[in-house]
Structures are given as C-alpha cells and as structure tokens.
Amino acid sequence: MYRIAQDIEKCYFNYRKNFISGTMLFITFEGLDFSGKTTQLQLLAQRLEGEGISYLIVREPGGTKIGEKIRAILLDADNRELTVASELFLFEASRSQLVEEVIKPALDRGTVVLCDRYFDSTTAYQGYGRGLSLELIKAINRFATAGLEPHITFFIDIPVEELENRIQRTHSIRDRMELNEREFYDRVRKGYLELAYSEKRFRVLNGVLSINELHSRIWDEVCHFISVNISKTSAVKKL
Numbered sequence: 001m002y003r004i005a006q007d008i009e010k011c012y013f014n015y016r017k018n019f020i021s022g023t024m025l026f027i028t029f030e031g032l033d034f035s036g037k038t039t040q041l042q043l044l045a046q047r048l049e050g051e052g053i054s055y056l057i058v059r060e061p062g063g064t065k066i067g068e069k070i071r072a073i074l075l076d077a078d079n080r081e082l083t084v085a086s087e088l089f090l091f092e093a094s095r096s097q098l099v100e101e102v103i104k105p106a107l108d109r110g111t112v113v114l115c116d117r118y119f120d121s122t123t124a125y126q127g128y129g130r131g132l133s134l135e136l137i138k139a140i141n142r143f144a145t146a147g148l149e150p151h152i153t154f155f156i157d158i159p160v161e162e163l164e165n166r167i168q169r170t171h172s173i174r175d176r177m178e179l180n181e182r183e184f185y186d187r188v189r190k191g192y193l194e195l196a197y198s199e200k201r202f203r204v205l206n207g208v209l210s211i212n213e214l215h216s217r218i219w220d221e222v223c224h225f226i227s228v229n230i231s232k233t234s235a236v237k238k239l
C-alpha cells in the first residue's frame, strides 16, 4: 500500500510540474443530470476551436473501448440488481482506463481536455447520494486517477425542481442513474456544494441562468485562468 501511495505521489508531482511549466489544462464539468453540462462543454469546445486551441472532449463513464462497455452496464435501466459496491468499482474502472489511455496522453501533448463528469461525480453520487464512506471514495478516486486532478471544475448548480422540469420538457427516457428519488438528488446537490466550498478548483455557476450567460461566465473563467497560470503557452498569445 505504501509503495502504491509513493507511486501516486510521484505521478502527481510530475503532473503539477508539467502544468506549472505551461503545457496543461484539464477542465471538468459537474452537476445534476440535465443541469446543462454537455451544452456548456460543447459551447466551450466551439470557442476553443475558434481560437485555434486544440482540445479533446471526453465523457464519464466511457471514452475508451472498455469504458463504453462499462457505461452500457451502468446506464442500463434493467440492471437493478447492481450493488452499490459494483457501481462504484465500475465507475472507477472506466475512469482508470480513460485517464491512462486518453486524458494523460492528451495533456502531455498540450491538448486542453474537457471532461463531462469526473471523480467529483463519484463523491457526490456514490458518497453523498448513496451514503458510501467519503474517505473510502477519496482513496479510490485518487488510486483510479493516479492523483490527476482537474485544474478547473465547473459545477453547474440547479435546484432539483429544475431538473424535474427539464425532464418533463424534454420528454426524456431516464437511464438507470437518472431513476432516483428527489431526496437522492437533494443529497447529491448538497454534496457538490460542500465539495465546491472545500476545493479551490471549483467554480459554482447558477444553472438557471441562460445558456449564453453561462457560457460567457465559463469563457471568462477559462481566459482568466489561462492568463494567470499558463502565460507562457502559445494558447494565450491567441486569446
């Protein structure tokens, strides 16, 4: 266990070093289902494209050959017998594949990585939502990602009533993860807010603002972050 911890620390240190030398930007989007994560991620991607900045979009669970198979198990509404522990390990297995196969290589190439959900989702849903030990989840999250943390995490916050309105408005068929009670979503939302107050990388956005307003706040944050933290990259010269 000690050896694993040492490896994780070493890897984490290397990533911080690379980041400080100006080659990395890893952004994650978090929030309840239907909060607008995918909408905002796509708008940010279009903006980066317009600025000539290379980016990569990934989503959780999934994003790799193995991860997509795991995603199908996790989201299949027929899989009601899935245990809470299985759910946790399947999410983490998908995440580990994604980090090793896709996210790390992309960051190493200097590509901005935009991720639709990452380990904060596990803390919020399996920890606060399902009641698993937060300490256990923190350790497994860190192990599955080799300590790779996002530089910015946008939490798009909507009240649970807004989630219900949007489900009705869009007549969506709900997948297994979306078939949860209102109390569950209340706990998940509270969890996200607690995380947001304890982690500096979080930016909390009011998800009931218009799509354009949210995008412009996200873009301002990204520009500010780049200009403060990665002022030596070519990306900045273009902004």
Ligand SMILES: Nc1ncnc2c1ncn2[C@@H]1O[C@H](COP(=O)(O)OP(=O)(O)O)[C@@H](O)[C@H]1O
Pocket (backbone or CB within 6 Å): 031, 032, 033, 034, 035, 036, 037, 038, 039, 040, 166, 170, 207, 208, 209, 210, 211, 214
């Ligand atoms: N700021 C917003 N105001 C109103 N509706 C929104 C907003 N952002 C997204 N939506 C709508 O809510 C639904 C869910 O958005 P989506 O981006 O798919 O959410 P998520 O990826 O978080 O599940 C879509 O129909 C989308 O058009």
Ligand SMILES: [Mg+2]
Pocket (backbone or CB within 6 Å): 037, 038, 039, 116
């Ligand atoms: Mg989505």
